[in-house]
Amino acid sequence: MSNRRTARRFVWDAIHLPRRVRDLEAAVVENRQLNRRIAELTDIVAELLVPVADRDEARLQELLSRYRADTLAP
Amino acid sequence: MPHATVTDAGVVVPWTARGPVAVSFDGRYVWSFAARRDGRRTTGGWRVPWPDVLQPRLSGTTRVRLERGGATLFDSAVAFGGRPEPLVLHDRHGHPLAVDKMGHFTRVFSETDDDVRRRVAESTRKALVDLREAGYDAHLSYGCLLGAVRDGRMIGHDSDADVAYLSPHGSPADVIRESFAMERALRRRGWKVVRMSGADLKLLHPLPDGRDVHIDVFAGFHVGDTFYLLGSRSGRLPRAALTPTGTVTLEGVELPAPARPEEVLEFLYGADWRAPDPSFRSVDPAQGVHRLDGWFRGFRTDAIAWNELYRGRRAEIPSAPSAFARWADELLPPGAGIAEIGCGNGRDVTWFFERGRPVRAFDFSGAAVRQTRRRLERAAGAIDDVGALALNDSRSALVAGAELARTPTPMSLYARGLVGCLDDEALDHLWLLASMSLRRGGVLLLEFPATGTAEPSVPARLHRRIDPSGIVAGIRRRGGLVEQVEVGPGQDFFDRHDPRVARVVARWTTQESR
Numbered sequence: 001m002s003n004r005r006t007a008r009r010f011v012w013d014a015i016h017l018p019r020r021v022r023d024l025e026a027a028v029v030e031n032r033q034l035n036r037r038i039a040e041l042t043d044i045v046a047e048l049l050v051p052v053a054d055r056d057e058a059r060l061q062e063l064l065s066r067y068r069a070d071t072l073a074p
Numbered sequence: 075m076p077h078a079t080v081t082d083a084g085v086v087v088p089w090t091a092r093g094p095v096a097v098s099f100d101g102r103y104v105w106s107f108a109a110r111r112d113g114r115r116t117t118g119g120w121r122v123p124w125p126d127v128l129q130p131r132l133s134g135t136t137r138v139r140l141e142r143g144g145a146t147l148f149d150s151a152v153a154f155g156g157r158p159e160p161l162v163l164h165d166r167h168g169h170p171l172a173v174d175k176m177g178h179f180t181r182v183f184s185e186t187d188d189d190v191r192r193r194v195a196e197s198t199r200k201a202l203v204d205l206r207e208a209g210y211d212a213h214l215s216y217g218c219l220l221g222a223v224r225d226g227r228m229i230g231h232d233s234d235a236d237v238a239y240l241s242p243h244g245s246p247a248d249v250i251r252e253s254f255a256m257e258r259a260l261r262r263r264g265w266k267v268v269r270m271s272g273a274d275l276k277l278l279h280p281l282p283d284g285r286d287v288h289i290d291v292f293a294g295f296h297v298g299d300t301f302y303l304l305g306s307r308s309g310r311l312p313r314a315a316l317t318p319t320g321t322v323t324l325e326g327v328e329l330p331a332p333a334r335p336e337e338v339l340e341f342l343y344g345a346d347w348r349a350p351d352p353s354f355r356s357v358d359p360a361q362g363v364h365r366l367d368g369w370f371r372g373f374r375t376d377a378i379a380w381n382e383l384y385r386g387r388r389a390e391i392p393s394a395p396s397a398f399a400r401w402a403d404e405l406l407p408p409g410a411g412i413a414e415i416g417c418g419n420g421r422d423v424t425w426f427f428e429r430g431r432p433v434r435a436f437d438f439s440g441a442a443v444r445q446t447r448r449r450l451e452r453a454a455g456a457i458d459d460v461g462a463l464a465l466n467d468s469r470s471a472l473v474a475g476a477e478l479a480r481t482p483t484p485m486s487l488y489a490r491g492l493v494g495c496l497d498d499e500a501l502d503h504l505w506l507l508a509s510m511s512l513r514r515g516g517v518l519l520l521e522f523p524a525t526g527t528a529e530p531s532v533p534a535r536l537h538r539r540i541d542p543s544g545i546v547a548g549i550r551r552r553g554g555l556v557e558q559v560e561v562g563p564g565q566d567f568f569d570r571h572d573p574r575v576a577r578v579v580a581r582w583t584t585q586e587s588r
Contacts, residue, residue: 032246032368036272039250040468048473064477070258072470073267074440074462 047071078148080138082155084123087113091120091142094351099136103230104128104163105173111355127179134161167284174234175217175355181285188325191228194287195327197279198235201265201289202330205239208259212239213319213330215292215303216342222322223335224348234288238303240316241295246369249273249295256291272370274304300362301341304370308362311341376495376536380439383533384419388445391418392569395425398490398521398577403429405579410516411485413478415463415504416492420446424453426488434485436463436474465496471503475510484515491567493522493545494537501545505552512582518554520545524561524576532566542576554580 047067078087087095087109097105105128107113109120124132132154140148154161163171169181198218205212214222216236221229243249250272257275260267266278266286273293278286292304294316301311315337322331332338339347343354384391399422406412411432414423419442423435427450435446440462447460461477464470478485487508493501508518523531525541546556557579564575 029364029368032365033372035246035369036250037468038247039254039272042247042251043254044469044472048476064473068461068473068477070261071254072462072464072467072473073261074438074443 078140080152086119086121088119093142095142098139102170125173133157134159136161192325195325197287199327204263210239213332222324226323234290236290238292238294241293249293306358306363308359381441384441393421402519412488413485415489417446418442420449424449435460438464465500465503471507475507478511486516487518490521494540505548509552509582518580520578524574527574549580554582556580
């Protein structure tokens, strides 16, 4: 009985292995893409939000304009 | 020597023609291929189709010559499309064009005179000097390094200049952050910069002959024992092969080079790097390509296609306001401001402006931004309210959201045909932008081709139909309140009939976005 269950389990796992591999590959890609998200958020914190903490309105306006010109040009 | 044949569809070369074959028209290099890699085995030999970029331009008569290793496989006049007039492959400045190793149709160095070659080398030197002064360990790389080490000359079939730098970082996130800082540093030094991925940039430098030289700047870095180099190379290469830099001479110009150039060239091109091969294409390790794709790529893939659409099919894209613009204009109070996300050629935002509304406009495509600027300038004189917005880049969405949250009066957001161009990440950034900019008032107005019909969405491959329920769910996830959803017949990108078009109206209250 136990051997039969083990064999069934083995067959079940083998049948579903390709799908598990595809799922794992997709998860790995998602995790790799987090690198870009981390970099984007770190960049905007360092370039804009830290100076914003000074609450200098004129400086903030200048920073937004400069960040757009230097970083977000098409 | 068995002979080859040339037709409108492609070339057929003998089975024995296994090495690289160079193709010239009227004595000028236009393309090269490797029959086994690019062709299909048929009873008559290897059948190799013309490259996609070349095929549409093959109309007229030219003398075609096929050469392999000094032997001529074909040399005769060919009338493509049965046309007797001369076949001309020139750019708008009259310079001959060829297919480069990336499959692009461009000027290559073999058709560039010595003075221009030297200017390209000098531009490359300027880029390397600026990069090194800004603190990056940059050196000549790829085809330029190969040409410099082989004979001090640029490679005839190359079209770009290539430089690389060794990043000190071992985490891809830090490499990307470093690349963002590099982009700013280069712009402040006056360079025109185009971001190609999270870790490579393209610098454009004008030449006196009217074209721009393109200088690719690739990041290289180690993760553990593996060295990765953008484009797609990966493998073993010690730091000592790259740094400290030495020098090589290219077209008479002295340039920084890797510490051990021969070792780097073997990493880039394999052990046979000394033998010229115009049809060379790398076989990069699949695992390395997958890693580099996941870390750095996949978020600007359609930019070139959109630019080509706005430039190449300009006459087909309507310039009068869309039916959705008139509908939105009736819905909003007179004089209320509108920011258009994905403004295209500026047809709708210009009309809103002419109706007396304050406007802002954003687009992903540089060509669209320029066309909208010109259209608004014609309507109003100088105007500075058109900006770039790459919705896959969270920085771009956050900055646009911050700008729109600070306009003198609240602006509604208007997006026609936008959401069908966006992936899940960009869509979520659009809802984030809306949640930031609409908390003070205004509404989000969307129109898009909806699912529920077999009719394809246009422009093909750039746009897909969207299920309105997914849009409603996304807006709600970011704290929006959907006020109206309607689906019915409407108009597509080119103002042709579309059986199913959805319109959505949503607003954000003062509550925190989730």
